[in-house]
Amino acid sequence: MKSSKMTVATGPCMEYLLHHKLLETLYTIGRADCPPGMKQKVLLFFTSLLSKIKQPLLPHVNVFKAVHKLIRVCGEIKASPTEVEEMQFLCTVCAKLKAHPHVVNFFLELTPNSRSYASVKEARSSAANISAKADSNAQEFGLVDALLSMSYSADSRVAMKCCEGLILLTSLPEDAAATAILDHTKFLHEITTWLNTAYNHLPRSIDPAVVDGVEARWGIDHIKMSEAAFPGQRHIVNFLSLFDYCNILIKEAHSKISKALVLAIRKQFLEPAMKPDLLKDSEEQFIAPSAYLAKVLQFVNTDLLNQEMSNFIFEVDLESDLRSLSRTLIERCDDPSEMVGSLHLKLFDSLLQKPCEVTVYELVAKYLVSRAYADQSKLNSEEKSVSHTETSINTQPSPASPSLSHPGTPVSPDLETEYAQLFECNNENEPTPVTTIVNHYLNLVPESIKSSYQLADSGYEVYLNDACKQFSDINLLCSSWAWSADCALLQNEEEFFEGPFLRILFGRIAQMTEQSYSTNLLLTSLISKVALLPHQNIHEYLLDPFLPMKEGVTNLCTAFNELLNLVTVHCKNCKNISQKLIKKRNLLMGVFGGDLSDITADEDRFLGAIIVLEEFCKELAAISFAKHHIIF
Numbered sequence: 043m044k045s046s047k048m049t050v051a052t053g054p055c056m057e058y059l060l061h062h063k064l065l066e067t068l069y070t071i072g073r074a075d076c077p078p079g080m081k082q083k084v085l086l087f088f089t090s091l092l093s094k095i096k097q098p099l100l101p102h103v104n105v106f107k108a109v110h111k112l113i114r115v116c117g118e119i120k121a122s123p124t125e126v127e128e129m130q131f132l133c134t135v136c137a138k139l140k141a142h143p144h145v146v147n148f149f150l151e152l153t154p155n156s157r158s159y160a161s162v163k164e165a166r167s168s169a170a171n172i173s174a175k176a177d178s179n180a181q182e183f184g185l186v187d188a189l190l191s192m193s194y195s196a197d198s199r200v201a202m203k204c205c206e207g208l209i210l211l212t213s214l215p216e217d218a219a220a221t222a223i224l225d226h227t228k229f230l231h232e233i234t235t236w237l238n239t240a241y242n243h244l245p246r247s248i249d250p251a252v253v254d255g256v257e258a259r260w261g262i263d264h265i266k267m268s269e270a271a272f273p274g275q276r277h278i279v280n281f282l283s284l285f286d287y288c289n290i291l292i293k294e295a296h297s298k299i300s301k302a303l304v305l306a307i308r309k310q311f312l313e314p315a316m317k318p319d320l321l322k323d324s325e326e327q328f329i330a331p332s333a334y335l336a337k338v339l340q341f342v343n344t345d346l347l348n349q350e351m352s353n354f355i356f357e358v359d360l361e362s363d364l365r366s367l368s369r370t371l372i373e374r375c376d377d378p379s380e381m382v383g384s385l386h387l388k389l390f391d392s393l394l395q396k397p398c399e400v401t402v403y404e405l406v407a408k409y410l411v412s413r414a415y416a417d418q419s420k421l422n423s424e425e426k427s428v429s430h431t432e433t434s435i436n437t438q439p440s441p442a443s444p445s446l447s448h449p450g451t452p453v454s455p456d457l458e459t460e461y462a463q464l465f466e467c468n469n470e471n472e473p474t475p476v477t478t479i480v481n482h483y484l485n486l487v488p489e490s491i492k493s494s495y496q497l498a499d500s501g502y503e504v505y506l507n508d509a510c511k512q513f514s515d516i517n518l519l520c521s522s523w524a525w526s527a528d529c530a531l532l533q534n535e536e537e538f539f540e541g542p543f544l545r546i547l548f549g550r551i552a553q554m555t556e557q558s559y560s561t562n563l564l565l566t567s568l569i570s571k572v573a574l575l576p577h578q579n580i581h582e583y584l585l586d587p588f589l590p591m592k593e594g595v596t597n598l599c600t601a602f603n604e605l606l607n608l609v610t611v612h613c614k615n616c617k618n619i620s621q622k623l624i625k626k627r628n629l630l631m632g633v634f635g636g637d638l639s640d641i642t643a644d645e646d647r648f649l650g651a652i653i654v655l656e657e658f659c660k661e662l663a664a665i666s667f668a669k670h671h672i673i674f
Contacts, residue, residue: 065108073115085127089134100138106148113184117191129200136207146219151182183222186211190232212295220296234310240281241315245274250333250385258282285341292344304350312354332385339392349398356404376546387564394571399523409541410579420590476670482587483663487656493623505664513668517576525577538595551601555608559650566658573665585666612648627653
C-alpha cells in the first residue's frame with residue numbers, strides 16, 4: 043500500500059482481498075484478539091487501508107460490512123489499550139464519509155427490534171401494518187454510538203478527536219443520517235449530559251470578575267491542575283469549552299440536528315439545571331450561576347443558539363411561571379450591591395451585543411410601540427418627521443452651532459471632507475434638526491466641567507466611525523425583523539410605562555455620581571446598544587430631546603436633567619474641579635504620574651462620573667448623526 047504504487051485500477055492483490063472476504067477474517071481475529079495484540083494490528087491495517095488506498099472501497103459489500111463490524115468493537119472496553127488505534131480508525135471512517143456523504147447510507151442499519159417486527163408476515167390490523175412499516179424504517183448509526191462512547195476517554199486527545207468525528211458526522215448533508223442521529227442514537231442526551239455534569243462541578247462561591255476573566259476555547263487545553271490561577275479554574279474552562287463545542291456543532295451540523303440540539307440544550311440543561319439556581323433568593327446562591335450565564339452569553343456565536351438563549355431568559359413558548367426569570371434578572375440590575383448590579387448589567391450587555399428580535403421586543407420595544415409617551419396634541423406629524431428624513435447636515439460648525447467641536451480642538455478639514463463625501467452633505471449654513479440634536483448632546487455638559495479639550499481628538503467625531511459601523515451592522519441584522527418603518531401615530535391615551543429595564547437604566551443614569559467608574563461604563567454601553575437599534579419608536583424616545591412628551595414621562599433627557607442638577611450641587615463643594623478633572627482623565631488614560639492626594643475617594647467617584655457623562659454625550663451625538671445619514 044505504498045503511496046508510490048497507488049493506482050485507480052484494482053490490482054490482483056486487492057481483487058483477492060475483496061473477493062475472499064479477508065477483511066471479515068481479519069475482523070474475526072481482531073475481535074477475539076487472538077493471539078494477543080492482533081486487535082491493534084487489525085485496527086492499524088484497516089486505518090491504513092482506508093486512508094491510503096485511493097479507490098472507493100467503502101461501498102464494496104465485503105469492505106463496509108467488515109468495517110461496520112469493527113466499528114462495533116470500538117469503545118466496548120473503557121480505557122482499552124487499543125483506544126488510540128480505535129480512535130484513529132473511527133476518525134478515518136468519518137473523514138471518508140465526509141468526503142463521500144452518500145456512502146453513509148451503507149452505515150445505517152435497521153434496528154434489531156424493527157427487523158424482527160417487520161418480519162411479522164401476518165398483521166391482525168391495518169394499524170399494526172402501519173406501525174410495522176414505520177419501525178422498519180428505523181435505522182441505527184453505530185459509528186456515532188462508538189464515538190460517543192469513546193468521548194469519555196480519560197485521554198483528552200482521544201476524547202477531542204472523537205468529538206471532531208462527531209462534528210464530521212453531524213455535518214453530513216444526508217437527511218437519513220441526521221434522522222438516525224437524532225432518533226436512534228444518544229447524541230442529544232450525551233451532549234446535554236456533558237453540559238449538566240460540567241455545570242454541576244462548577245464552584246458555587248466565586249467572584250464574578252474572576253469568571254469574566256476566564257478564557258476558553260474548545261480544542262485548546264493548556265491549563266494543568268497545578269497551574270490553575272484559582273480553585274475551580276479547570277472546571278470553569280471545561281464548562282466553557284463544552285459550550286464552545288456546542289457552538290461549533292450547531293454551526294456545522296445538519297439543520298435538523300442544529301435545531302434539535304439548541305432545543306435540547308434549553309429543555310435538558312438550561313431549564314432544569316441553571317434556571318432554579320438563577321431564581322434563588324440568596325445572593326450567595328445566585329451570584330455564581332448569574333456570572334456563568336453572563337459568560338455563556340459572551341460565548342454564543344450562532345443565531346440559533348442565541349435565539350434559544352433569549353427564549354430561555356424571556357420564557358418564550360413556556361407555560362406561565364410563578365416567578366419570571368427575565369423580571370428577576372432585570373430587577374437585580376438595580377440591586378443595592380454594586381457587584382450584583384454590575385454583574386446583571388453585564389449580562390444584559392452581553393445579550394444585546396448580539397440581539398435577536400425577542401430580546402429587543404421584551405426589553406424595550408413592546409413598551410414603546412403604542413407611542414403612549416408622545417403628546418399627540420403638540421406633535422405635528424405632517425411638518426416634522428421623527429427622523430428628519432427630509433433634511434441634511436453640514437459637518438462644518440456654523441455660527442449658530444459653535445459647539446460641534448470644542449473651541450480648542452477644531453475639526454480636521456480632512457475629516458470634514460471625508461464625512462461630507464460619505465454622507466453627501468450639502469453646504470447650507472442653517473443648522474438642520476439633526477444638527478440641533480447633535481448640539482443638544484454636545485452642550486449638555488457645562489463647559490466649566492469639560493476636560494477633553496486638552497486632547498487632540500476631543501470632539502464627537504472620534505466616535506463617528508464606530509457609530510457608523512456599529513449601526514450599519516445592527517441595521518443589517520434587524521432588516522428581516524417585523525418592525526414598522528414608521529412610528530405609530532396613534533391617539534393613545536393610556537398611561538405610559540417605559541418598562542422595568544429602561545426605568546432601571548434611567549434611574550441609574552440619574553445616580554451616576556454615586557456609582558463606580560466601571561459600573562457607569564457598563565451602564566452607558568447598554569444604553570448605547572439600545573440607542574443604536576433601528577426602531578423608530580426607540581430612536582425618537584431615546585435620542586430626540588425635542589419630541590413633545592406627555593407630562594410625567596421619564597426618558598433619557600429627564601434622567602440627564604436630574605443628574606446634572608446633582609452635578610451642579612456637587613461642583614459647588616469641590617474646589618479646583620477643573621484641575622482635578624484633568625488629573626482624573628490623565629489617570630484614566632494612563633498618562634499621569636503626579637500627586638492625587640488632594641482628591642478624596644468621594645471626589646474620585648464624582649470626577650469619574652463627569653468624565654463618563656461627557657464622553658457618553660459625544661457618543662450619543664455620533665449615534666444620532668450616523669443614524670440620520672445611514673437610514674433615517
